[in-house]
Amino acid sequence: MTTSTETSYLGALEPGNGVLVGGEWRAGSVGVFDVENPATREIVAEVADGGTKDATAAVDAAVAALPEWSAQAPRARSDLLVKVRELMLRDVEELAALMALENGKSLADARGEVSYAAEFFRWYAEEAVRPNGDFGSSPAGGTRTIVTHKPVGVAALVTPWNFPAAMATRKIAPALAAGCTVVLKPASETPLTVLAIARLIAEAGVPDGVVNVVPGEDAAAIVSTWLTDPRVRKISFTGSTGVGRILLRQAADRIVNTSMELGGNAPFVVTASADIEAAIEGAMVAKFRNGGQACTAANRFYVHADVAEEFTSRLGAAVEALRVGPADEGSDIGPLISAKAYAGVSKVVDEAVAAGAEIAHRADVPESEGYFYPPTVVTGVPADSPLVREEIFGPVAPIVVWDDAEELLATVNDTEYGLAAYVYGEMGEALHLAERIDAGMVGVNRGLVSDPAAPFGGVKQSGIGREGARAGLEEYLETQYLSVAW
Missing domain, CATH: 3.40.309.10 (Aldehyde Dehydrogenase; Chain A, domain 2)
Incomplete structure (x- = not known):
C-alpha cells in the first residue's frame, strides 16, 4: 500500500500535469496512463500521456533556451549542477520511496541509486570547468591551429525503467555541463522519479526550457518526432539492442549524433x-x-x-x-x-x-x-x-x-553482446x-x-559511445578547429 509520505510526495509532483515544456507543467495531449507498483499491482498514479504535439513543443522550448544556456559561463553551469546534487541528497528518502513504489526495488537499492545518480551532477559540475582544447603550429608553418569544442545542441534523451534516477542523471548532467538543452522521454513504467528530479532541477535554478520532459506510452511516436526534427542534433538511448537498432536506422536518415547503451550478457x-x-x-x-x-x-x-x-x-x-x-x-x-x-x-x-x-x-x-x-x-x-x-x-x-x-x-x-x-x-x-x-x-x-568517473559502455552490439568520465561530456560536444594565419 502507498504510505502517507509517498502519497504526499506524489501529490506534490502533480503527475497528471507531468509534461514539462519551457518551465510549464501541463497535461498530456493524449490523456493519462497508469503507473503500477509491481509489488502489489496497485495503480499508484495517473501520469500525463504526452504525444507528438508535446514532443514538438518540447523541442521548441529547448531550441529557444539553447543560445542563452550555451553562452553561460562554465562556472555558472557548474554551480547549478552542484545545487541539483544537494537537492537530490536532501530528498534522498522521498526519492528512494518513490522509486521503490514505481519500480519495486528494495529501499536499500533505491537509496544507493539516488546517491549514485546525484554523483553525476557533482562529477559533471567539475568537468564543466575543465577546458579541453589544443593550440599549435601547423607542420608547414605560417599558420596556427586552434582546436575547441561547442555544444552539440538540442539532445534527445531516452531512459529505461530499471534505474530511473541514474539513467536520467547520467545523461542530463553531461548534456547540461556541455551547454546543451534537452528533451527527455522517461520509461512509461517508471516516469515518477524523473518528474521528481526535473522539479529539483528547476528548484536549483536551471533556466526554463533547458530541461523538458515528455512522458508517454507511445515511445515510438515521441522519439520518432525528435529524430525527424532537424533541430535535434543528438540522441542518447539506453535500452534493448533491438530498439537501439531501430533508432540507429532512424538516426541515419539525418546523420544524428548518437550514443547507445544497449543489451548485455x-x-x-x-x-x-x-x-x-x-x-x-x-x-x-x-x-x-x-x-x-x-x-x-x-x-x-x-x-x-x-x-x-x-x-x-x-x-x-x-x-x-x-x-x-x-x-x-x-x-x-x-x-x-x-x-x-x-x-x-x-x-x-x-x-x-x-x-x-x-x-x-x-x-x-x-x-x-x-x-x-x-x-x-x-x-x-x-x-x-x-x-x-x-x-x-x-x-x-x-x-x-x-x-x-x-x-x-x-x-x-x-555472443553479439560486449557490455x-x-x-x-x-x-x-x-x-x-x-x-x-x-x-x-x-x-x-x-x-x-x-x-561516474569511469567510461561506461560496451562493444559489439552492446552500444556506441560512453557515459561517465570525461568521455561522457565529449558525447555532447562537437570539435571545431580554427586555422589562423600567423
Missing part, C-alpha cells in the same frame, strides 16, 4: 585461484542488485571445476538467505517489473530445466499479487543453453563448469583473462563496474 568467471569468499560477495552484487534487472548484471557464471562445488554451495546458501518482498518490508529483492518480465524469466528457466538443467538453490517468495520471481541458482547448464545465450534480466544464476582457459574464452566471447564482464582470480591470471574478454567494462575481483 555479462559473464562472471571464477578461476581455480579465486578467493571464493570474495567471489561470492561479488556475485551477489553483480547478479542480484536490482533483482538482476540490469544490463551489467552477471548473466552467466563460469566456474572452474576445481572450485565449482564449493562456489555453488556457498552461492546457494547466500541466495536462499535472501529476503524477497515489497520494499517497505525491509526486503533484499523486490519484484520483476511486470507480468511480461515474469513470464519471460519463467520461460527460459523452465525450458532449461526441461532440457536437463537442475534448480540447485532457491529463495522463498511471499504469497502476493506482485511479480516476485525467486532468486535461483541453476546447475548442469550446457554452454550453449538459451539460459546463458540470452539476457535473463532477472534473479537467476546459471552455472557452467570449465577447466580449459582457451575454451572458456571462446565460449565467453561467442560488462567479471573475473575473479589471482591478480595476474584475472587480468590476463580480463584483457582477452570482449567487453567494454570488466570488474576484476569486484562485482560492480559503475562509477
